[in-house]
Amino acid sequence: MKDLTTVVKSNVKIAENIFMITLTLPESAGRIKGGQFVNLSTGDGAHLLRRPLGVMKVEGNDVSVCYQLKGEGTVKLSQAKAGDKLKILLPLGNGFDLEGKKNIAVIGGGVGIFPLIATIREHCADKKFYSYIGFRNKNAVCLTDELEKSEKLTIVTDDGGFGAKGNAVEAYLNDCDKPEPDLIIACGPPVMLKVLKQKLSERGIKTPCYVSLEERMGCGIGACLVCVCKKTDGENARVCKDGPVFNIEEVEL
Amino acid sequence: MANLSVNICGVAFKNPLIAASGTFGFGREYNEIYDISQIGGISTKGMTLQPRLGNPVPRIAEGSGVILNAVGLQNPGVDHFIKYDLPFLKEKGIVIVANVAGKSFDEYGEICAKLNGLVDFVELNISCPNVKAGGMAFGIKPESIEKVTRVAKSSLSKTPLMVKLSPNVESIPVNAQAAERGGADCVSLINTLTGMVIDIERRRPLIANNTGGVSGAGIKPIAVRMVYEAAHAVSIPVIGMGGITCGKDVIEFMMAGAKAVQVGTANFTNANAMPEIIAQTNGWLDAHGIKDINEIIDTVRLNG
Numbered sequence: 001m002k003d004l005t006t007v008v009k010s011n012v013k014i015a016e017n018i019f020m021i022t023l024t025l026p027e028s029a030g031r032i033k034g035g036q037f038v039n040l041s042t043g044d045g046a047h048l049l050r051r052p053l054g055v056m057k058v059e060g061n062d063v064s065v066c067y068q069l070k071g072e073g074t075v076k077l078s079q080a081k082a083g084d085k086l087k088i089l090l091p092l093g094n095g096f097d098l099e100g101k102k103n104i105a106v107i108g109g110g111v112g113i114f115p116l117i118a119t120i121r122e123h124c125a126d127k128k129f130y131s132y133i134g135f136r137n138k139n140a141v142c143l144t145d146e147l148e149k150s151e152k153l154t155i156v157t158d159d160g161g162f163g164a165k166g167n168a169v170e171a172y173l174n175d176c177d178k179p180e181p182d183l184i185i186a187c188g189p190p191v192m193l194k195v196l197k198q199k200l201s202e203r204g205i206k207t208p209c210y211v212s213l214e215e216r217m218g219c220g221i222g223a224c225l226v227c228v229c230k231k232t233d234g235e236n237a238r239v240c241k242d243g244p245v246f247n248i249e250e251v252e253l
Numbered sequence: 254m255a256n257l258s259v260n261i262c263g264v265a266f267k268n269p270l271i272a273a274s275g276t277f278g279f280g281r282e283y284n285e286i287y288d289i290s291q292i293g294g295i296s297t298k299g300m301t302l303q304p305r306l307g308n309p310v311p312r313i314a315e316g317s318g319v320i321l322n323a324v325g326l327q328n329p330g331v332d333h334f335i336k337y338d339l340p341f342l343k344e345k346g347i348v349i350v351a352n353v354a355g356k357s358f359d360e361y362g363e364i365c366a367k368l369n370g371l372v373d374f375v376e377l378n379i380s381c382p383n384v385k386a387g388g389m390a391f392g393i394k395p396e397s398i399e400k401v402t403r404v405a406k407s408s409l410s411k412t413p414l415m416v417k418l419s420p421n422v423e424s425i426p427v428n429a430q431a432a433e434r435g436g437a438d439c440v441s442l443i444n445t446l447t448g449m450v451i452d453i454e455r456r457r458p459l460i461a462n463n464t465g466g467v468s469g470a471g472i473k474p475i476a477v478r479m480v481y482e483a484a485h486a487v488s489i490p491v492i493g494m495g496g497i498t499c500g501k502d503v504i505e506f507m508m509a510g511a512k513a514v515q516v517g518t519a520n521f522t523n524a525n526a527m528p529e530i531i532a533q534t535n536g537w538l539d540a541h542g543i544k545d546i547n548e549i550i551d552t553v554r555l556n557g
Contacts, residue, residue: 001285003524041522046317048469048522073315089286089524216311218322218521221285223278225298225327226313236306236327241282 001092001221002029008084009062011077015142017069018111019078023088025061032058033095034119035185035212035245038065039220041087044076050089051077052217052240054115054187056143063090066114066143092220093244096185096210098123105181105207106131106150107168107196109188110140115212115244116187117146124149130178134168134188137161152178169196173203180207186248187212194253209248215239255538256545257531259293261490261512262413262438264373266293266348268531269503269546273494273517274299274352274376274417275324279338280345283524292527294348296441296515297334299378301354302364304330314450314459318471320518321448323462326354326378331364335371350415354378355401361391362404370411377405377437380419380444392419392444395431402435413438415492418483421447425479426486433487441492441515442483443476469518470496477509484510484551498526500533507546508553 006023014020023040032055039050051073053065067074080086096119098104106129108116113133120129131150135141138161147153155163156171164171169192172184184207186196193211200209218226222241230252231237237246257268271294272280279297280289289295307327314321329337331353342349351372355361361377368375379392379401391401398416406414416432418425420443432440445466450459458464476495484491493511497503498519506514519526538546 003286039524045470047315048318048320048518049313049315050522087523216313218313218320219276219282219524220521221282221524223282224276224322224521225278225307225324226310226322228307228310228312228327 001089003087003089004029005085006088008080008082008086010082011080014066016139018066018140018142019069020056020064020066021077021080022062022064023086025063025088028061029063029090032063032091034122035095035115036091036093037115037244038063038088038090039092039217040065040077042073042076043080043084043086044073047073047076049073049218050087050220052092052220054212055091055118056114057118057121057146066111068111089220093240094242096212096245098127098183101127101183103128103130103179103181105172105178105184106133107172107184107186107188108132109134109168109192110136112188112192112212113143113147116185117143119185120149121146130181132156132168132172132175134158134166134171134192135162168192169199173199183207184209186210190253193248197248197253200248210245211248211251211253212244213239213246213251214244255535255543256547257535259513259547261492262374264348264413266513268293268534269507269513270527270531271296271348271350271492271513271515272520272527273515274378275322276517276520279334280342281338283520284345286524287528290345290347291531292347293513294350294373295342296350296352296376297338298328299326299352299354300328300331300334300364301326302331302360304328304333309461311459311461314465316448316450316467316471319467319469320521321450321460321465321467322445323460323465325462331367335367339371348373350374350376352376352378352417358401358404361401362408365405365408368412369409372412374413374415375405375409376415376417376441377401378417380417380421393422395427398428398431399435402432402437406436415439415441417444418442419444420475420479425482429483429487433489437489439490439492440483440487441494443472443479443495446472446475468496470498472496473502477505480506480511481509481553497530498522500530500535500537503530503534504537504549507550510551512550
């Protein structure tokens with residue numbers, strides 16, 4: 001875990017309201033697992049909090065993360081130009097553990113796809129990914145070239161404007177041709193993860209399932225206890241430090 | 254290299270920078286980024302007798318130059334701290350300030366008794382704006398400040414008592430004097446200012462608790478004024494905090510009368526903030542030919 005000053009290599013729009021920023025680190029940050037995230041400054045003194053963003057791609061000392069324009073901070077970030085310097089703290093969180101797994105079902109929605117892409121990129125040489133990805137509409141579809149590293153890719157949209165009409169959870173459950181996965185990994189809006197948990201339970205699906213959660217964060221390293229989620233045992237877990245990846249059975253969604 | 258060490262209530266700090274309560278946990282996480290033995294001290298996450306789960310999320314929001322938080326004193330309880338975190342902090346050789354909160358006068362006494370002789374200071378959190386019972390209820394009126402201080406002090410025969418003052422009050426000098434009368438060995442200020450941020454699209458406050466404590470660079474002028482007022486109202490030492498982000502801010506608070514400072518929100522903006530601020534503070538002193546940081550304490554002179 002290091003707090004470094006990075007140089008912006010590129011910062012481009014990849015879909016409606018979605019940007020991808022690539023940052024060159026001054027030194028290696030060590031291994032970055034799919035599902036881990038960075039805390040990135042917006043480059044603006046008025047915004048004191050860094051933005052926690054899931055890593056999408058690592059190539060040498062270049063790290064790419066994607067973000068949605070949500071408020072003044074991300075708008076400011078979208079104005080960063082090649083050569084600008086931004087502070088980054090990384091790698092943060094636990095990431096997806098795929099040890100011993102071969103066939104992995106990937107369920108992603110909207111901006112939740114980025115940590116899933118990092119995971120697919122990391123392991124696609126020796127594992128097979130069956131990906132079910134939902135977007136709001138065709139303007140939100142992005143990074144299909146990365147998603148195509150999956151053994152099988154199904155893209156759906158809420159309005160049917162790209163791929164079939166539907167959502168990622170339904171697309172997964174309705175695919176009867178897929179081999180039985182030994183792991184499900186998922187990231188997306190809270191409602192998607194909630195529905196996934198309900199459906200897995202209703203259908204008695206026992207396949208282990210890991211979900212990556214999102215929450216507003218302070219420090220990003222587990223010290224401030226701002227970004228907690230409720231566990232099924234009644235305790236709190238820190239999304240930034242104990243997660244963001246949790247076994248779906250361990251957390252309330 | 255100037256002398257940065259300060260001495261407060263007989264406790265030696267290698268430098269005057271203390272990590273502020275609630276921003277630094279019990280030190281373990283920041284110690285993964287840098288060796289925290291470099292800092293002067295740590296004020297722990299606010300602790301209660303029993304573990305607490307705290308408030309619902311979201312617990313944090315931003316304003317221009319500030320943040321708001323409403324964690325609601327989530328903590329593992331004082332017994333867990335004594336068993337699990339205290340040995341780790343002792344090894345680090347930094348000044349340990351145990352920040353504590355109670356729901357009643359008796360609870361403040363009980364928690365202080367558990368910590369007596371184990372830590373370097375106990376800091377009374379009587380000004381947490383984010384919990385309904387206790388916390389701020391004790392920190393508004395001078396009468397209750399004096400009483401809760403007296404109760405805590407009576408349980409602390411071996412450990413100096415620091416009383417953390419709220420800015421959400423009528424008079425800082427009156428409240429600082431109330432803490433001094435109650436037996437406080439020093440006071441720290443300011444805790445956060447109560448604020449609200451509204452998501453205008455949803456017409457709802459951004460924080461689940463509706464209101465939160467405002468901290469960060471934007472509150473610094475208010476904090477400096479209040480530190481000046483407190484330092485000139487009492488004869489016990491004053492520890493200043495509120496929006497410190499760089500070495501010049503440390504100098505400013507100390508010129509206003511603080512003998513040490515606490516750094517909180519800056520840790521979120523820059524995980525290496527405290528070591529960097531220590532170096533900047535030394536740099537300023539060197540550049541001004543000042544050999545000892547103690548020479549600048551309480552040296553501001555008011556205009557005509």
